[in-house]
Amino acid sequence: MGSVLRLWKLCYVEPVKFQSFGSNKNAEKRQQQQQEERSVSEVESVVQKNGRDDDDDRKKKKNRGKRKSREWRCVDSCCWVIGCLCSVWWLLLFLYHWLPVALPGFQPLESPGARLSREGVRALHPVVLVPGISTGGLELWEGKPCSEGLFRKRLWGGSFTEILRRPLCWLEHLSLDNETGLDPPGIRVRAVPGLVAADYFAPGYFVWAVLIQNLAKIGYEEKNLHMAAYDWRLSFQNTEIRDQALSRLKSTIELMYLTNGCKKVVVVPHSMGVLYFLHFLKWVEGPPPTGGNGGPGWCAKHIKAIMNIGPPFLGVPKAVSNLLSSEGKDVAIIRAMDPGVLDSEILGLQTLEHAMRVARTWDSIISLIPKGGETIWGDLDWSPEEGHGCGLAKRRTLQSSGTNMNSNRADGKITFSVMKEPAKYGRIISFGKEASYLPSLQLPSVDLKELLLGSPSTISNSTCREVWTEYDELSRESIRDVADNKVYTSRTLLDLLRFVAPKMMQRAESHFSHGIADNLDDPKYDHYKYWSNPLEMRLPDAPDMEIYCLYGVGIPTERSYVYKMAPTGKCKSIPFRIDSTAEGYEDSCLKGGVYFVDGDESVPVLSSGFMCARGWRGKTRFNPSGATAYVREYQHRPPASLLEGRGAASGAHVDIMGNVAFIEDVLRVAAGATGEEIGGDRIHSDIMRMLERINIRL
Numbered sequence: 001m002g003s004v005l006r007l008w009k010l011c012y013v014e015p016v017k018f019q020s021f022g023s024n025k026n027a028e029k030r031q032q033q034q035q036e037e038r039s040v041s042e043v044e045s046v047v048q049k050n051g052r053d054d055d056d057d058r059k060k061k062k063n064r065g066k067r068k069s070r071e072w073r074c075v076d077s078c079c080w081v082i083g084c085l086c087s088v089w090w091l092l093l094f095l096y097h098w099l100p101v102a103l104p105g106f107q108p109l110e111s112p113g114a115r116l117s118r119e120g121v122r123a124l125h126p127v128v129l130v131p132g133i134s135t136g137g138l139e140l141w142e143g144k145p146c147s148e149g150l151f152r153k154r155l156w157g158g159s160f161t162e163i164l165r166r167p168l169c170w171l172e173h174l175s176l177d178n179e180t181g182l183d184p185p186g187i188r189v190r191a192v193p194g195l196v197a198a199d200y201f202a203p204g205y206f207v208w209a210v211l212i213q214n215l216a217k218i219g220y221e222e223k224n225l226h227m228a229a230y231d232w233r234l235s236f237q238n239t240e241i242r243d244q245a246l247s248r249l250k251s252t253i254e255l256m257y258l259t260n261g262c263k264k265v266v267v268v269p270h271s272m273g274v275l276y277f278l279h280f281l282k283w284v285e286g287p288p289p290t291g292g293n294g295g296p297g298w299c300a301k302h303i304k305a306i307m308n309i310g311p312p313f314l315g316v317p318k319a320v321s322n323l324l325s326s327e328g329k330d331v332a333i334i335r336a337m338d339p340g341v342l343d344s345e346i347l348g349l350q351t352l353e354h355a356m357r358v359a360r361t362w363d364s365i366i367s368l369i370p371k372g373g374e375t376i377w378g379d380l381d382w383s384p385e386e387g388h389g390c391g392l393a394k395r396r397t398l399q400s401s402g403t404n405m406n407s408n409r410a411d412g413k414i415t416f417s418v419m420k421e422p423a424k425y426g427r428i429i430s431f432g433k434e435a436s437y438l439p440s441l442q443l444p445s446v447d448l449k450e451l452l453l454g455s456p457s458t459i460s461n462s463t464c465r466e467v468w469t470e471y472d473e474l475s476r477e478s479i480r481d482v483a484d485n486k487v488y489t490s491r492t493l494l495d496l497l498r499f500v501a502p503k504m505m506q507r508a509e510s511h512f513s514h515g516i517a518d519n520l521d522d523p524k525y526d527h528y529k530y531w532s533n534p535l536e537m538r539l540p541d542a543p544d545m546e547i548y549c550l551y552g553v554g555i556p557t558e559r560s561y562v563y564k565m566a567p568t569g570k571c572k573s574i575p576f577r578i579d580s581t582a583e584g585y586e587d588s589c590l591k592g593g594v595y596f597v598d599g600d601e602s603v604p605v606l607s608s609g610f611m612c613a614r615g616w617r618g619k620t621r622f623n624p625s626g627a628t629a630y631v632r633e634y635q636h637r638p639p640a641s642l643l644e645g646r647g648a649a650s651g652a653h654v655d656i657m658g659n660v661a662f663i664e665d666v667l668r669v670a671a672g673a674t675g676e677e678i679g680g681d682r683i684h685s686d687i688m689r690m691l692e693r694i695n696i697r698l
Contacts, residue, residue, distance in 0.1 A: 093204045109648070112664040113217030116671075123219035124672045125266045125304050126256035128249075129198075130228045132271025132310075133364060135207045135654070137192035138231065143173050144186060155189060157201055171354055176233055176361040181507050182242055190231065190243070195222065197229035201654075206646075210658040211268075211666065218667055224260050226252055232272065235363035235511035236279040237290070237528045250284050250292050257302050264304035266670045271602075271653065274311040275367050275532040281540055282531035290528055300542035305669055307548040309662075310600055310653045312368055313534050313615075314376055314607040315514070317428050318558045319368035320493055323501060324429070325576045326356035328558060328594075352574055356469045360501055366508035369497075370428070370490045371533050372516055375696055376610070377490040378426025380440035384606055384690035385425050385597045390556065390589040423589050425597065428560045429488040429496065433582040436487070436562050436595070443487055470501045471575060479575045483565050516696065520621055534611050534622060543625040546675050549612035550662060552651020553685040554636035557599025562590070598685050600636075602653035609633070609687040610694075620698040630675040634659055635684045 137157030140150045146169035155162065155173055162170045177184045191197060199209040208227070215225060230245040239245040253265050269277040281299055284292040292298075318328050359365060370377050378384060422437065430436035435443060471479075478499075488496050494514065498505045513529050517536040530536040539547075564579040584590030589597065598605045611622075612629040619626040636651030646655045656662055668678050 109660075111214055111217065112660050113214030113667060116664065116667055117218045121218050121667065121671045123215070123224060123670065125263045125670050126224040126226070126253075126260045127215060127220060127670050128226050128228055128253060128256070128265055128267045129195075129208055129211075130267065130269035130273035130277050131198035131208070131230075131232070132269070132273040133232045133368070135201055135270070136198045136229050136232050137196070138174070138189050138233075139192050140173060140188070141190050142186065142188035144169065147173060154192065157192065157198070159203060168354075171358050174233075175358045176363075178361055178503060179507070181235060181238055181361070181363045181511075191229040191245075193229055195225070195227045197227050207654060207657060208270075211663055214663050214667060215670070218671065220670075224256060226256065228252070228273075230276065232276075232364055233362040235508065236276050236367070236532055237283075237511055238363070239276075240283070246280055246283050246292060249280060250294065253302050265302055266305050266307065266666075267303060268307045268309065268666060269311075270309040270657070271312065272364060272368060274308045274313065277306065278313075278534060278537070279528070279532040282537055283528065285540055286526070296541055299540035299545060303542065303545050305546040305548065305675075307550055307666055307669060308612075310551050310603055310608065310656065311549055311611075312603045312607050313549075313611045314372055315370035316368050316558075316603050316607060317370060317560060318602065319365055320370070320428060320497070321558070321561050321578065322359060323356075323365065323369075323497060323504075325563070325574050325578065326352040326359065327578055350573075353469055356574065360470065360504045363508045363511055366505070366512050367532055369494070369512075369514055370607075371514045372535050372696075373491045373514070374426065374489055375516060376535075376606070376694060377428065378424075379489050379491075380426060380443065380487060381424065382693075383425035384693045385559065385604075386422075386693070388423070388425075388589065388597050388686070390587060390596060423560075423584075423595050425559050425595060426489050427487045428490055428493055429563060430560070431483040431486055431563050431565075433562050433579065433590075436560070436582075436590070444484065469574065470503060471573075474500065474575075476575075480565070483563070483576065534615060538621070539616065539623045539625065539627055541625045542627055545627045546669075547612060547616060547627055547629045548632055548665075548669075548675065549609055549630070550632045550634070550656075550665065551603065551605075551608040552600035552634045552636050552653070552656045552659070553598055553605055554651055555599060555601040556589075556591075556596035557601055557604050558594050559589075559597040559604055560595040562593040562595075600651055600653045600656065605685045605687050606690055609685070610691065613683075613687055614691045614694075615696075615698065622698070628675060631681045631683055631687070632662075632665060632679075633682055633684045633687075634662055 135157070137154050139152050139154050140147060141152065143150060146166055150162065153162075155170060172184075173187055173189055175184065176182060183189070195208070195212060198207050199212060201207050212220075212225070228245075228249050230239045230249075231243060234242065236246075240247060253267075256265055257263065267277060283290070284294040285296055285298050287293060321328055376384075378386075424437055427436055482496065482499065494505075509529075511529055513533050513536055515533070515536060517525060517530070520536075520538055524530075525536055539545075562579045562582040563576050566573055566575050566577050578593040580592045582590060582593040589595050600608070609631050612631045616623040616627065616629040623629070634649075634651045634656060637649040639646065639648065639650070646658055648658065648660055650656055650659055665678055669675075
């Protein structure tokens with residue numbers, strides 16, 4: 001480094017002087033050395049100065065980067081998340097549709113329809129498909145000025161582009177009238193007709209499409225295959241009052257019966273469509289004006305089998321959480337990760353409030369509230385799922401211990417039922433984690449009678465009406481009375497809903513009932529409000545008719561909830577929310593404020609299997625003609641890769657529609673096979689053990 005500086009000094013700092021070598025030679029050398037030292041010190045000072053300047057520049061750039069990061073707004077985050085989701089979605093869609101074809105030597109699995117067709121299975125009985133809640137498309141026939149250009153365009157079940165373009169207008173047109181449960185003035189939204197009504201829920205997301213495709217491979221087409229689309233928002237009787245949907249379904253079945261060689265019809269309802277068709281079975285034989293005037297024997301003449309997919313016969317607990325706080329486990333997780341996405345006051349989203357406002361006008365949701373009360377779903381200290389283990393090790397322990405749920409294992413380890421904080425699933429709503437497992441004697445009593453009578457404390461300020469949810473009509477004091485460490489079972493939660501949503505419950509309970517009939521000969525059960533509750537109606541006199549309960553198992557399914565008061569006290573907000581911080585011990589069934597049991601992700605096994613496994617098994621008061629009932633469970637297996645698709649062996653509530661074993665069962669029955677010929681009952685869950693715990697008169 002010194003030699004370089006010397007060269008730099010000789011060439012640029014001062015010119016070279018040629019002098020004779022004399023007596024001043026040593027002095028000149030000393031002077032030259034001093035000048036070199038001064039030059040080196042000057043260069044070092046310059047280098048140090050430049051280094052300090054570089055450090056300052058780096059600090060300034062770093063500070064500018066920090067300022068820029070602080071300027072990143074919530075809107076930018078939302079756009080970034082949406083962009084990533086859209087990119088991943090389109091990438092997966094591309095891979096799903098194109099990658100298998102592009103891979104050399106890739107041989108896709110043979111579809112069950114193609115395989116059965118090769119074996120000689122052919123279409124025989126006409127098939128009627130009945131979609132469930134949310135899966136059927138809805139289109140606009142008349143609307144407000146904000147809906148200009150949407151005539152006969154899908155508002156539900158399509159691309160959903162109108163949500164982003166005009167969300168409030170979209171919500172207004174999907175809402176029903178709060179008083180009548182029918183169309184609001186100036187708005188007409190109707191079900192999309194035909195097979196396209198529910199083949200796909202959104203582009204690339206199938207519902208009935210895979211089953212329809214496989215039915216076509218054995219010879220089905222529109223002359224012997226029909227989609228019974230209806231407006232799933234309405235109460236079941238209102239679909240007849242407004243659209244004559246039940247009458248059109250009756251006529252369609254009669255026509256398909258006559259035009260297909262007097263072959264009986266196989267009906268395949270899904271989800272809430274199961275309850276809708278259960279209502280139809282009573283309506284079609286009943287006398288006018290509330291019935292279809294088909295007379296006794298209509299079902300025995302026209303229907304071969306009813307293959308119920310994911311049947312919520314006894315309701316689903318998640319319907320309660322949707323009505324109480326407009327959330328389930330997924331919404332609670334999103335809210336816990338980023339509350340601003342759903343609750344931001346800066347953006348003014350109020351997403352859940354608007355969702356609740358719309359959902360509380362849909363009477364059909366009330367049909368999904370748990371039925372049978374504490375006899376079926378349990379009370380403060382008991383439930384049919386008691387002892388259910390969420391971990392694989394616990395399930396093995398339960399199987400080895402049999403029905404003795406309080407015994408200890410031979411190796412000294414304690415079984416699930418006596419472990420710390422055992423789950424009490426009968427407590428469907430608990431305010432606070434401790435309230436979900438404390439002994440019942442330590443819990444405060446639940447008495448909403450005074451509040452239900454309309455005491456002055458339930459009257460709130462009229463300024464709380466920014467988004468109508470019925471919570472705006474309650475005072476903060478009465479809401480706190482509801483939540484003070486109280487627990488609600490399937491019996492008392494009806495009082496809870498009557499208190500927090502009185503208008504909705506008054507309207508909806510005129511169309512639905514949720515109890516157990518004491519005497520089915522009582523004339524009151526001739527009213528249509530009882531026809532969709534299998535515990536308050538008789539099956540028709542059709543001994544040759546077969547009934548199937550087809551559902552998935554092996555997926556954690558919501559059963560009960562731990563709630564808390566929302567942190568905000570503003571009257572426009574929903575005052576309750578799932579406590580996503582409530583966690584159980586290791587491998588507990590309590591995760592994120594939700595207790596889980598076995599099911600198909602939406603419907604617990606208890607609700608799906610009870611009627612076919614016990615309520616309708618043999619001749620009972622609910623099945624006096626002794627129609628044969630079968631339980632067919634499908635053990636869930638998630639896709640092994642992206643190439644396998646969504647539901648090749650899935651037991652999920654919607655994805656089961658692509659399950660190969662399920663499709664084969666439907667095709668064989670439609671082609672003439674009986675339940676015994678396809679294998680009879682197939683049970684993987686603990687449904688039989690649960691039924692032993694239910695004391696009900698049959």
